[in-house]
Amino acid sequence: MALALRLGKTLHELVGQLSAEELFLWQAYNRESPISDVRGDMQTAVLAAAIYQAQGVKVSAFDLIPKWSFGAQEQGALDDGEVQLQRCLASFDEDETDRATPQQP
Incomplete structure (x- = not known):
């Protein structure tokens, strides 16, 4: 399936046009x-890190x-993606507020 997507063909087209030798080469x-x-x-992640580092x-x-976890039952219920995203964005907002606030002597 991935080969058909990469070549811009349907599976039917690929099966009809691809020889066994060419399939082995792929x-x-x-x-x-x-x-x-x-x-x-x-x-x-590499791309996002480069963007963050440039800033x-x-x-x-x-x-x-992403931290993929398959032991959700052992660790308790995992937060859904929206909650995790909100926490992440809130932490960035806190960092910006800390940098923007002038320090009192």
């Missing part, structure tokens, strides 16, 4: 350089990678 290429967006979260924020890409 499979070998996929082992060396995956065709799909398997690590899109890492790529996005002077001290952050690394590892700080921005």
